[in-house]
Amino acid sequence: MLGGRTSLGIELGSTRIKACLIGDDASVVLAVGSDEWENSFVDRVWTYSLADVWSGVQAAYADLVADIERRYGVRPETFGAIGVSAMMHGYLAFGAADEQLVPFRTWRNTTTGVAADELTELFGVNIPLRWSIAHLHQAVVDAEPHVADLDFVTTLAGYVHWQLTGRKVLGVGDASGMFPIDAQTRTYDAELMAKYAALVPALDLEALLPEVLVAGQPAGELTEQGAALLDPTGALKPGAVTAPPEGDAGTGMVATQSVAPRTGNVSAGTSIFAMVVLERPLANLHHEIDLVTTPAGDPVAMVHCNNGASELAAWAGMFGRFSTAAGSPVSSDTVFETLFREALEGEADAGGVLAYNHLAGEPIAGLAEGRPLVVRTPDSRLTLANFMRAQLYGVFGTLALGMRVLDGEKVELDRMFAHGGMFRTAGVAQRFLAGALGAPVSVAETASEGGAWGMAVLASYVASGEGRTLDGYLRDRVFDEASFTTVAPEAADVAGFATYLDRYRDGLAAEQAAVESISLLGTTR
Secondary structure (H helix, E strand, C coil), rough: CCCCEEEEEEECCCEEEEEEEEEECCCCEEEEEECCCCCCCCCEEECHHHHHHHHHHHHHHHHHHHHHHHHHCCCCCCCCEEEEEEEECCCCEEEECCCEECEEECCCCCCCHHHHHHHHHHHHHCCCCCCHHHHHHHHCCCCCCHHHHHCEEHHHHHHHHHHHHHCEEEEEEHHHHCCEEEECCCCCCCHHHHHHHCCCCCCHHHHHHCCEEECCCCEEEEHHHHHHHHCCCCCCCCEEEEECCCHHHHHHHCCCCCCCCEEEEEECCCCCCCEECCCCCCCCCCCCCCEECCCCEEEEEEEEEEECCCCHHHHHHHHHHHHHCCCCCCHHHHHHHHHHHHHCCCCCHHEEEECCCCCCCCHHHCCCCCCEEEEEECCCCCHHHHHHHHEEEEEEEEHHHHHHHHHHHCCCEEEEEEEEEEEEECCCCHHHHHHHHHHCEEEECCCCCCCHHHHHHHHHHHHCCCCCCCCHHHHHHHHCCCCCEEEEHHHHHHHHHHHHHHHHHCCCCCCCCHHHHHHCCCCCC
């Protein structure tokens, strides 16, 4: 069972690194492992060190192995296939000797405005602040010394895969967050590459960026060095086939069976984003909408918000500490369950309480930096229920602003799925999201497993060697007996959230004022 027919998925999320093992039946999780980590804000840059990458990956893998040993009494020596996924976008730059040239600049950084604007105008395609090409071009604009030494630029998933296999490749979904993809060739857009070459002749993008692969294509094998990186004990042997490394957006689409046109999903974690698979191109360029792809290379409209559930988790942590200080400690799960259930008792518009979850800058909201706020008028009704409903609404606030743009483009959806830890409490976040979107929202039993399971499924797709499409594989081999819970929007929630969102949009001026007037700790203006 733990040999050539298993598939391992590893995903480096913003706060957790997860490992997930599946077998012949890809819908069944055999074992899991995880490790927690956090980004650092160093010299006004959101980053993770590469040392933390590997200590976290090894800890998550060791936790998986321990789970396997507990369940089955064996220690794995090989897997049928392995896949690596990670948070998309950002900038990892290396020199000719494979040395890291500058600290990892994650998706959370919003310092690339000049570059993003210039490239959007040049390409006629929206280039978001967090995309790798925006980070690269900003370094060019700023005349950073390391640009002269560039040999390779990749994402976090691409970096980990490179170290495990020696292959400098990337799945097309993750690659679509580096540079625009041609829907026909399913690789970087050659016309736009030529435009950039004319703008910056000194850089050869084709040589700098990873090779693009689509789902189902083998992406190399686990090397001896890679096996030692994953498992320093030496038990793991080299040779497992690997899937193209993907971004967390792509694995979220796989984990929710949302890779066909007219399907979509919302992934909620440290960031929150919606992915809608398009059946036709958008009529206009929108700064709120990123054009990316599925892991198979089909066009997707992405509404990406830098800020998701982190502020909500911080408040839950504070309430948990209160229970401990009061002499009645409860578990983290109980804290979340209690607070989420209480939110159901709140008024439909949260009673006039507004919650802004902006820990980092938020391009859709026009914010260069974040300042989390709770704001209310004197005639609002501050209860625990309204406060928690406002916090949950706040997670979906900026996302809803972007989704209104797709409504204006007449983009139609047959199904919208959701996944992420905040959907584990049945019937709460799912219900509020349905109200925010004005559409039914479905959650699968595997929703809380998220991207690590999705990456394991992509690895199993490679190992299967089947000729069917990714959508067909998911439909026939993975989700054929899956159970989903679907919640339709309630009229009161739709109206209440619409009222909340109007106030939320107006209140963004207060957020901007906070950014301008309140300095980060340890800094001055």
